[in-house]
Every structure is written in structure tokens, then in C-alpha cells.
Amino acid sequence: MKLKDKTAVITGSSRGIGRAIAEVFASEGAQLVITGTSIKSAQKTASEIVAKYNCKAVAVALDVSKLGSCEALVKASLDNFSKIDILVNNAGITKDSLVFKIKESEWDEVIAVNLKGVFNCIKAVSKPMFRQRHGRILNITSVVGQIGNVGQINYSASKGGIIAITKTCAKEFASRNILVNAIAPGFIHTSMTDKFTEEQERVMASVIPLKRFGETFDVAKAALFLVCDDSSYITGHILSVNGGMYM
Ligand SMILES: NC(=O)c1ccc[n+]([C@@H]2O[C@H](COP(=O)([O-])OP(=O)(O)OC[C@H]3O[C@@H](n4cnc5c(N)ncnc54)[C@H](O)[C@@H]3O)[C@@H](O)[C@H]2O)c1
Numbered sequence: 001m002k003l004k005d006k007t008a009v010i011t012g013s014s015r016g017i018g019r020a021i022a023e024v025f026a027s028e029g030a031q032l033v034i035t036g037t038s039i040k041s042a043q044k045t046a047s048e049i050v051a052k053y054n055c056k057a058v059a060v061a062l063d064v065s066k067l068g069s070c071e072a073l074v075k076a077s078l079d080n081f082s083k084i085d086i087l088v089n090n091a092g093i094t095k096d097s098l099v100f101k102i103k104e105s106e107w108d109e110v111i112a113v114n115l116k117g118v119f120n121c122i123k124a125v126s127k128p129m130f131r132q133r134h135g136r137i138l139n140i141t142s143v144v145g146q147i148g149n150v151g152q153i154n155y156s157a158s159k160g161g162i163i164a165i166t167k168t169c170a171k172e173f174a175s176r177n178i179l180v181n182a183i184a185p186g187f188i189h190t191s192m193t194d195k196f197t198e199e200q201e202r203v204m205a206s207v208i209p210l211k212r213f214g215e216t217f218d219v220a221k222a223a224l225f226l227v228c229d230d231s232s233y234i235t236g237h238i239l240s241v242n243g244g245m246y247m
Pocket of ligand 1: 011012013014015016017018035036037038062063064065090091092093113140141142143184185186187188189190191192193
């Protein structure tokens with residue numbers, strides 16, 4: 001068991017990549033804080049994971065764009081488990097549009113959730129992690145934060161910013177034995193990518209060396225590596241899980 005009795009807080013774990021990360025961590029002995037934008041969705045996922053893995057889990061409603069909500073998440077996690085060993089900043093949204101058409105609100109919302117949300121959660125967790133003098137923070141960025149993408153100025157800016165946050169916090173937190181890394185997924189099958197038609201997916205997959213989209217558990221297994229003791233000399237790293245789409 002690679003995460004026995006570790007407490008892991010995973011934002012946006014009610015579904016998709018966050019849920020797969022929660023399941024892999026649970027299978028390795030972690031106790032979980034599951035979050036969703038609604039308490040109902042978080043509770044449903046938490047109870048399904050508890051039933052499947054016989055682990056401890058609590059559900060918390062979270063809006064990462066609000067610092068107060070992230071502080072309440074940290075408090076609820078500490079009230080339940082007394083410590084936070086792992087924070088995974090996974091919550092994210094898209095509001096795609098070309099630059100000349102994008103609304104100010106679409107820019108603001110994506111930056112508030114994807115970029116400020118990561119800052120808010122890291123700020124909220126930093127004090128208890130500093131006191132513990134250990135911790136792992138894993139941020140979920142994206143290949144488009146590395147290479148850009150047409151129609152995603154807001155999303156790619158937010159994901160590029162997460163890479164900068166990862167490197168800054170890796171440097172700032174290293175003296176407290178807190179390691180900060182990121183995963184940059186390529187195209188992964190979730191509700192975020194199910195808007196593509198079969199034909200669009202075929203065309204997109206044709207330029208990926210592995211010729212397919214990834215699955216949520218491809219990301220989750222990489223996440224396990226970056227939060228367990230196997231990676232104890234790795235910090236500030238951006239791990240690509242993209243089928244070779246960007247090297
Ligand atoms: N699916 C992909 O192809 C892909 C590729 C690269 C990166 N990513 C990133 O992976 C992460 C997970 O995405 P996914 O594909 O599983 O998407 P998803 O839409 O299935 O899940 C997103 C999660 O974020 C939560 N969320 C949304 N707004 C929130 C808010 N304001 N506060 C708190 N939680 C909020 C949702 O409740 C949900 O649990 C995101 O950061 C996304 O940008 C996804």
C-alpha cells in the first residue's frame with residue numbers, strides 16, 4: 001500500500017480524472033476528501049468509493065474560485081483527519097471561444113476557477129502543511145498550457161499559469177519538505193472531451209503518436225507516482241500524460 005493512512009484532498013473528484021485519482025489513491029490505502037461543486041455529487045462519489053475500497057472518505061462542496069471555500073475545505077479536512085498529506089488541484093472548466101469572439105466573462109470565469117482556484121487551494125493548505133513539515137501538492141495542468149490551442153486563450157493561459165505556479169511553489173516550499181509537481185494530460189475521455197464527434201476525435205487522435213485519446217486511469221496512475229514515496233526526489237516537474245502529443 002503506497003498511501004497507507006495518508007490524507008488526500010482532491011478537488012473536482014466527483015467525476016472524471018479527479019474521481020479516477022481518488023479511486024487509485026483509495027486502492028493504495030489513502031483516506032479521502034472528495035469535492036464537487038454540489039454536496040450531492042460529492043457525497044454520491046464518496047459513498048461509492050467507500051463501498052468499493054472500504055476506505056474512509058468525506059464529501060465537501062467546493063467552489064475553488066473562492067478563497068473562503070478553499071479555507072473551509074482545509075478546515076473540514078483537518079477536522080476529519082487531523083492532517084493533509086496530499087493536495088491534488090484537479091478542478092477545472094473550459095469556456096472555449098476564438099479571441100475576437102470571447103466574452104470578458106468567459107475569460108474571467110476560466111481564470112478564476114482554473115488558475116486562481118489552484119492559488120486559493122495552495123494558499124489555504126500551505127499553513128497546515130508547513131507546520132507538518134511534509135506534503136505533496138499535485139496540480140493538473142494541460143498539454144495546451146504547453147503548446148497553446150486555437151479557441152482556448154482563457155484555458156491555455158490558465159494552464160500555462162499553473163505550470164508557473166508549480167515551479168514557484170516547488171522552490172518556495174522545498175525547505176519544508178513539500179514537493180510540488182504537475183501532470184499535463186493530453187486528450188482524455190471525460191465529460192470535458194465528450195463534446196467531440198466520433199469524426200473529430202478520429203482526426204485529433206490521428207496526430208497523437210499513440211493514435212488514441214487517454215483514459216482517466218492513465219492520469220490517475222501517474223498521479224499516484226507523483227504523490228507517493230517513489231518520487232521523493234522529484235519536485236517542480238511537469239509530467240506529460242499525452243500519448244506523445246507533445247514531447
Ligand atoms: N479531459 C481532458 O482531456 C483533459 C486534458 C487536460 C487537462 N484536463 C484537466 O483535468 C482536470 C479534470 O478535468 P476532467 O476532464 O475530469 O473534467 P470534468 O468536467 O469531468 O471534471 C471537472 C471537475 O471539476 C469540478 N469543478 C468545476 N468547477 C469547479 C469549481 N468552481 N470549484 C470546484 N470544483 C469545480 C467539477 O465538479 C468536476 O468534479 C481539469 O483541470 C482539466 O482542465 C483534462
